């Protein structure tokens with residue numbers, strides 16, 4: 412469920428890396444900023460031009476973001492992706508956010524990765540689909556999700 416805008420966000424952890432980048436206490440290669448968000452280059456890029464879009468306010472992850480903030484970040488991520496196509500010659504772009512350690516989130520401050528892809532880059536996603544063992548699983552899971560939608 413989205414956090415209503417009237418509910419104040421939980422206090423940021425004092426040692427949050429991306430809060431420090433948002434405030435300028437830790438430097439970053441800045442691409443763009445406005446009153447709500449900052450875009451900067453990922454220090455460990457998967458491909459050339461890999462950028463991060465973060466909110467300036469501390470939000471742990473996408474499932475805890477107010478809808479208007481999430482929408483704004485996605486709007487900015489879309490613009491960054493278009494810039495990667497226009498300025499860097501990207502032929503495809505992945506927009507990804509990891510929510511929780513198990514999902515690969517290493518910095519617990521919401522961020523969208525905007526990752527350009529090029530025909531000749533060496534990057535490959537380790538994305539291995541595994542079909543359901545029983546065809547009934549998909550509709551059963553769909554029903555469970557449908558009943559739990561906030």
Ligand code: AMP
Nearest residue numbers: 439452453454455456509515516517518
């Ligand atoms: P995630 O694993 O989804 O939480 O992504 C965190 C990302 O933050 C990784 O891709 C890191 O390379 C990146 N990162 C960590 N520290 C910095 C930093 N100081 N400046 C820019 N990017 C960083």
Ligand code: ZN
Nearest residue numbers: 427430469520
């Ligand atoms: Zn933070």
